[in-house]
Amino acid sequence: MTDTPKIELKNVTKRFGSKVVLDDLSLVVPKGKSLVVIGGSGTGKSVMLKCVLGILRPEKGEIFVDGQNVLKMSTTEREQSLRKFGMLFQSAALFDSLPVWQNVAFGLIQGRKMRRKEAKEIAIAKLAKVGLGAEVSELYPAELSGGMQKRVGLARAIATDPEIIFFDEPTTGLDPIMADVINDLIVDSVKDLGATALSITHDMASARKIADEIAMIHKGRIIWAGPRSEIDSSGNDYVDQFIHGRATGPIKMDVLKP
Amino acid sequence: MNFFAIIGRVILALLGEIGRLALFTWSSVSHIFRPPFFWRLLGQQMMRIGYFSLPVVALTAFFTGGALALQIYYGGSTINSESIVATIVALGITRELGPVMAGLMVAGRVSAAIAAELGTMKVTEQIDALTTLSTNPYKYLVVPRLVAAVITLPLLVFIADVIGVMGGFIVSTASLHFNPGVYVQNTINFLKADDVTSGLIKAGVFGFIIALMGCFQGFNSKGGAQGVGRATTNAVVTASILILASNYVMTSLLFAK
Numbered sequence: 001m002t003d004t005p006k007i008e009l010k011n012v013t014k015r016f017g018s019k020v021v022l023d024d025l026s027l028v029v030p031k032g033k034s035l036v037v038i039g040g041s042g043t044g045k046s047v048m049l050k051c052v053l054g055i056l057r058p059e060k061g062e063i064f065v066d067g068q069n070v071l072k073m074s075t076t077e078r079e080q081s082l083r084k085f086g087m088l089f090q091s092a093a094l095f096d097s098l099p100v101w102q103n104v105a106f107g108l109i110q111g112r113k114m115r116r117k118e119a120k121e122i123a124i125a126k127l128a129k130v131g132l133g134a135e136v137s138e139l140y141p142a143e144l145s146g147g148m149q150k151r152v153g154l155a156r157a158i159a160t161d162p163e164i165i166f167f168d169e170p171t172t173g174l175d176p177i178m179a180d181v182i183n184d185l186i187v188d189s190v191k192d193l194g195a196t197a198l199s200i201t202h203d204m205a206s207a208r209k210i211a212d213e214i215a216m217i218h219k220g221r222i223i224w225a226g227p228r229s230e231i232d233s234s235g236n237d238y239v240d241q242f243i244h245g246r247a248t249g250p251i252k253m254d255v256l257k258p
Numbered sequence: 259m260n261f262f263a264i265i266g267r268v269i270l271a272l273l274g275e276i277g278r279l280a281l282f283t284w285s286s287v288s289h290i291f292r293p294p295f296f297w298r299l300l301g302q303q304m305m306r307i308g309y310f311s312l313p314v315v316a317l318t319a320f321f322t323g324g325a326l327a328l329q330i331y332y333g334g335s336t337i338n339s340e341s342i343v344a345t346i347v348a349l350g351i352t353r354e355l356g357p358v359m360a361g362l363m364v365a366g367r368v369s370a371a372i373a374a375e376l377g378t379m380k381v382t383e384q385i386d387a388l389t390t391l392s393t394n395p396y397k398y399l400v401v402p403r404l405v406a407a408v409i410t411l412p413l414l415v416f417i418a419d420v421i422g423v424m425g426g427f428i429v430s431t432a433s434l435h436f437n438p439g440v441y442v443q444n445t446i447n448f449l450k451a452d453d454v455t456s457g458l459i460k461a462g463v464f465g466f467i468i469a470l471m472g473c474f475q476g477f478n479s480k481g482g483a484q485g486v487g488r489a490t491t492n493a494v495v496t497a498s499i500l501i502l503a504s505n506y507v508m509t510s511l512l513f514a515k
Contacts, residue, residue: 055386079392087390093383111392113294156391166390 004067006031006164006196007052012061014047014220021047022058023220034190034197036211037222038204038242040251044220045200046090049166052198053085054078065164083111086162086195088186090169092153094141100127100152101137107160126155129192130185147178151185158189165190167199171206183209204243207231216242218251282474286404289396299402307368307403307469308410312417314367315360319418322355323347323425331434343436344444347426352419352453353513358505360418361464364411365497369472372403373493376476377486385477395477403469411465412458419454456512463508464501471497 007029014022021044029035039045050056052063054070063070065081073081086107094103102109104126105119114122124134130151141149150170157165170186171179183206190197190210201207207214208228215225216239224236231243241249327347334340376399379385388395423445430436472493479489 050386053386053390055389079394082389082392085390087387089383089387091382093387095379095384095387106393107391110294110296110398160391 008064010062012058014058021220027222029198031196033212035213036199036207037215037217038207039217043217084163086157087166088153088157092149096141100139104155104159126159130155147174150182164196169201171203186210285396286400290401296402303402303406304410307406311364314363315414315418316421318359318363319422320425322359323422324429326350327426327429343430344441345448348423348445348449351422352457356419356422357415357457357460360415361501362498365468366494369468369493369497370490372472373475373490377479377489380479381482400473407465407469408462412461415461460508467500468497
């Protein structure tokens with residue numbers, strides 16, 4: 001069973017009230033690959049990640065991690081399975097009541113019961129990996145710039161050496177140069193860990209840089225998937241419209257013209 | 259819109275909310291007894307909820323005891339029974355006013371703070387982040403607050419009892435010219451241990467309500483700053499109403515003859 005995908009979503013449907021956000025969505029993330037899901041705002045990208053993490057529960061479908069159906073696990077099994085994951089949030093989601101090093105070491109101290117001193121050393125090493133000096137470790141998240149917060153968030157995501165890393169809009173809200181720095185860090189840290197990565201973004205520059213494979217989501221469905229090299233010759237009008245950022249095409253924005 | 263549709267919608271929303279609260283309560287309570295336990299956080303919350311509420315609770319109790327003494331004196335003197343002041347102050351404070359006033363003041367202070375803190379954590383995805391760091395948000399956030407409030411509220415109320423009775427004593431002796439010795443004697447003679455313990459039991463329940471409503475509203479807040487504001491208001495209002503309602507129920511149960 002060498003070809004068991006790391007993550008597999010089968011016919012997943014998630015509704016909020018009468019609004020269908022994920023519509024019979026299926027997606028496969030092969031082991032050790034970096035898959036980037038592109039798509040506009042409100043197409044269900046974040047909801048998809050939260051379903052895999054168990055923060056949201058889909059109404060229908062199956063989600064497999066390492067071949068195990070996570071929706072059928074007990075709470076304890078689920079918590080065990082979550083140890084494989086690391087996640088970088090869109091807004092970094094750092095704990096503002098804790099200094100930087102405790103943020104990075106959180107998964108080690110609370111999740112794995114490591115001694116604080118040992119965890120702090122690892123935290124500082126991980127901060128160095130994302131280009132932050134030890135002097136940052138005693139600051140609080142509110143004292144950092146957006147780009148630094150993202151880097152601390154990345155250090156936190158990789159602190160426990162996870163097998164799977166999720167990136168939720170890793171470059172949103174950053175200047176182009178900092179965005180590229182983050183992209184490089186993502187590529188490096190995923191390679192270092194040999195991890196499987198699942199990212200969602202609407203930033204094509206970022207997608208081209210960090211993806212092995214790209215999938216496009218539209219209205220809760222995957223409408224195209226393939227290797228990064230084929231994105232420009234997909235022959236799919238939706239993909240073409242999105243990657244070239246055109247206002248006109250098959251994707252209609254709900255914008256009322258005066 | 260159809261009149262009945264409006265009623266139906268309101269009732270469904272209410273039942274939905276009660277259901278959500280019941281599930282939340284069950285998850286929270288079941289996590290109290292399952293490891294891991296976060297002792298450091300429990301200590302922190304006991305300081306925040308208990309120790310830092312002391313000044314507010316002490317001042318409230320002091321002035322309530324004083325006002326109670328004045329009212330009983332004015333009322334009692336119309337039927338020549340001023341001597342009852344000491345007894346009624348002691349009973350009133352320990353049985354009802356100590357727990358209820360302390361509960362309401364702490365509800366205002368602590369429920370609001372918890373709802374605002376957890377609500378902000380919710381809308382900035384910090385609670386989701388806990389899950390991805392293999393830390394259960396109920397164990398890490400809810401349980402320490404819940405347990406800290408249930409432990410510290412009785413302690414606060416005990417202090418409120420002492421200060422409230424003292425407030426009555428000071429007003430009675432300084433401004434109403436009661437004999438201090440007789441006042442103390444009357445207080446001791448009529449006050450039983452049951453009066454105090456019933457108030458402390460109530461306090462434990464109020465502590466549970468205060469922390470639970472703060473956490474529940476915080477966890478369910480959505481939509482940024484406005485959502486957090488609404489959660490904070492809801493936490494204080496629902497906690498206060500539940501305190502008053504449960505106080506009535508407990509009084510009728512504890513003092514049923």
